Amino acid sequence: MPANVAFTCVTRTAGTETFNLPDPNPGSVTVILIPGSYHGVSGTYNCTPATAAVGCSAAVAADGLTVSAGDTWTFTPNDANARVMDSSDADYVSYGWWIHKSENDATYTASAFVDEKGTVAPASGLDGLNGTATYRGGAARKYALASSTGGTNDAGHFTARATLEAKFTTNDGTDNATNATTVTIDNFIGADGESRDWSVKLSWSPIADTGGVGATTEGTVWTIGGDAAGADGQWSGTLRNNGTDGVPKVATGTFYSTYGQRGKMVGAFGANKQ
Numbered sequence: 001m002p003a004n005v006a007f008t009c010v011t012r013t014a015g016t017e018t019f020n021l022p023d024p025n026p027g028s029v030t031v032i033l034i035p036g037s038y039h040g041v042s043g044t045y046n047c048t049p050a051t052a053a054v055g056c057s058a059a060v061a062a063d064g065l066t067v068s069a070g071d072t073w074t075f076t077p078n079d080a081n082a083r084v085m086d087s088s089d090a091d092y093v094s095y096g097w098w099i100h101k102s103e104n105d106a107t108y109t110a111s112a113f114v115d116e117k118g119t120v121a122p123a124s125g126l127d128g129l130n131g132t133a134t135y136r137g138g139a140a141r142k143y144a145l146a147s148s149t150g151g152t153n154d155a156g157h158f159t160a161r162a163t164l165e166a167k168f169t170t171n172d173g174t175d176n177a178t179n180a181t182t183v184t185i186d187n188f189i190g191a192d193g194e195s196r197d198w199s200v201k202l203s204w205s206p207i208a209d210t211g212g213v214g215a216t217t218e219g220t221v222w223t224i225g226g227d228a229a230g231a232d233g234q235w236s237g238t239l240r241n242n243g244t245d246g247v248p249k250v251a252t253g254t255f256y257s258t259y260g261q262r263g264k265m266v267g268a269f270g271a272n273k274q
Contacts, residue, residue: 005058005065007036007045012060019047020055032056043077092117093240093252095268097141097157110142112268114238114252123211123239123248126179129168134274135251137162139185141267148262156191162269164251166207166239179207183235183253183269197225200257200265202235211239211248220257222265233257237269249273 010017019032032055034045047056050070059066067073094117099110139162144155166181183202190196203219213236220233237253254268 004039005036005067006038007034007058007065009035010058010060010065015060016057017060017065018055018057021049021052025052038075038077041077041079041082043075043082046074046076048072093120093250093270095140095252095254095270097267099142110266112141112254112266114254114268114270116240120250121241123242125209125242125246126168126207126211126239126248127209129179129246131168131247133166133168133247135162135164135166135271136274137251137269137271139267139269141265143263143265143267145259145263146261154190158188158190158196160185160189160267161187162271164237164269164271166251168207168247179209180204181207181213181237181239181251183237183255185255185267185269199223200255202253202255203231205235205237207239213237213239213253220255222257222259222263224259224263229259229263243273247273 007017019034021032022029030048032047032049034047036045037043048071049056056071057068093114095114097110097112099108101108139160140157142157146153162183162185164181164183168179182204184199186199188196188198201221205213205219207213215234215236219235221231222229233256235253235255237251239248240250241248243249249272251271252269256266258264
């Protein structure tokens with residue numbers, strides 16, 4: 001990858017950099033030595049030019065170098081025990097929340113999102129599966145909760161744990177879907193960094209053959225200190241990226257929940273198959 005190759009002596013950001021054998025050359029020098037780094041590991045590049053009189057070259061761009069294909073290149077690290085760091089992953093899914101303030105500061109609108117980058121494959125063939133799968137990950141959101149005793153209200157953004165349980169084909173009689181899933185959000189950390197004795201249950205919802213989890217309009221129950229509010233709110237999600245066993249490896253979704261007239265929250269989650 002061009003962005004992983006760097007030469008210490010190159011300062012330009014475009015064009016071609018050429019490296020030549022010494023002139024005059026006693027004939028015994030056949031390798032050009034160039035200090036630099038590979039994937040962040042410092043060392044020396046060794047280039048044996050295909051044509052001695054032409055030397056070696058590298059195409060320079062703002063995001064890195066591409067060495068000449070016709071020459072022979074090797075890299076020797078300064079530290080034999082140095083290890084190359086993993087390259088960044090261009091294929092991934094993400095989740096989060098956003099808030100918009102009106103121009104006159106009179107109103108605020110909060111919502112959540114999920115997104116994918118690169119080529120994260122959609123799920124497929126889920127109607128042919130049989131069994132269960134568990135997914136665990138995190139959740140993030142915005143919330144507002146009024147005090148029930150006239151004390152200080154609680155509001156801000158927080159993080160939590162997300163656990164998704166999926167059933168494929170078989171049914172336990174509690175729902176009418178061949179494939180179905182539920183999500184539990186717990187281990188809340190509030191805006192002040194302190195834990196909250198909350199949990200939110202996202203009700204059983206059907207899973208389509210291609211991984212979509214349909215939106216539900218009475219699908220969440222917010223519990224505070226063991227006291228559950230009435231079912232309200234809604235949620236939807238998606239299972240993605242089938243594994244070798246045909247079971248999706250990633251789950252994401254968004255949700256909205258209320259706690260009677262006192263509380264509201266909106267958020268998103270992402271989880272990996274366990």
